[in-house]
Amino acid sequence: MRELEDATRVLEIEARALDRMRERLQNEPQSKAFIEAVNLVAACKGKVIVAGMGKSGLIGRKIAATLASTGSPSFFLHPAESSHGDLGMVASDDVVIAISYSGEVPELEALLRYVARKNIALIAVTGKVGSTLGKAGTVVLDVGVQEEACPMGLAPTASTTATLALGDALAVATLNRKGFKPEDFAEYHPGGSLGRRLLTRVGDVMHRGEALPVVKLDTPMREVLSAMTQKEVRGVAGVIDENNLLVGIVTDGDLRRRLEKSLNPLEDKARDLMSRAPKTVDVHELAERALFMMEQFKIQTLFVVDRESKEPGRPVGLLHLQDLLQAKLR
DSSP states (O other), X not given: OHHHHHHHHHHHHHHHHHHHHHHHHTSTTHHHHHHHHHHHHXXXXXXXXXXXXXXXXXXXXXXXXXXXXXXXXXEEEOHXXXXXXXXXXXXXXXXXEEEOSSSOOGGGHHHHHHHHHTTOEEEEEESOTTSHHHHHOSEEEEOOOSOOSSTTSOSOSHHHHHHHHHHHHHHHHHHHHTTOOHHHHHHHOTTSHHHHHHHOBHHXXXXXGGGOOXXXXXXXXXXXXXXXXXXXXXXXXXXXXXXXXXXXXXXXXXXXXXXXXXXXXXXXXXXXXXXXXXXXXXXXXXXXXXXXXXXXXXXXXXEEEOTTSSOTTSEEEEEEHHHHHHTTOO
C-alpha cells in the first residue's frame, strides 16, 4: 500500500540521517565540538537558554525540557520575543543554545548580537556551519542531513529528528559528566512513578503507634487473636520480649498450623506458635526495597525497625503489601 511505502521511506531516511550523525560525531571537528558543548553546559553557573524559530523552536522546547529534568536548569526563549524585552532573561553566566538549520533566521539576529556583546557562550546548532549562526557560535554542532523525508524537500523532517537526537545526546552526556543520579531525577519528577519509587520511604507509608498489633511472649492466645483482628493491619501480630525487642511474629498461617497440633489452642501463649527471627525493614529504607523483600520472601507484611536508634530491634511500624500498592509503587 502506498501509505505504508511512504511511512517506510520516511523512517529509512530519518534512520540514515541519524547514522550519519553518529558517524560524524565520532570524528573531528564534530567530536571536539560536542565535547566542548558538554563542557559548556556542565560548567554553566546560570541557566541553559535554548532558542529557535518554527520547527526548530519546537525541538528547542523539548531540548530545554530534557536539560531541565536532568540537572541543567534550562528554559526556552522565543527569538522574536527576545528583541522586545526578553533579552533581559539572558545573563552573563548563562549558556545559549541557538537552533536554526539554515543559520540565517532574522529573528535570531538580536540574540546573536546580544550574546556577542555580553561575551556569553553560544552553542550554535545548524545544518550550515558557514552560516551567520555557525560563524557566531562559540561551539558549532552540525546537524546537516543529505535529504529531508518530505518528498518536496521543504518540510523539516530528517533535520529536526537529527537535531532532537543530538539534543538528547547532549543532555545525557552532560548528566553523566555531572554525576546526576536516579535520586536526583526523582527530585525533579515527584509526580511520576520513578519519583514515587525513589522518594517514598518506609516511614512514609507504614502503620505506627496504636495501630501496631504487638503482644508479649506470654500473651494468651485469646489476646493474640484480639490484636490480630482489631488493629489496622489484620492477620498478624508482632511478639516482643521484656526489652520490647521484636523476637517473633504470629500470622494466620501460624494459627492454622498450631490448630493441627494443639488440643487446646486457646490456652497457648504467643511464644508457642510464633515464627522466630521475623523479617524486618528499616524505617529509612526505600519503600521500593520493602516491596522487593515482600516479593522475594513471598510475604505480605513487614515489621519496621529503626536501626539508627538506641533500640534497633524495637518495632516502630508495620508495613502491609497493600500499603505499597496504594502508594502506586507498581
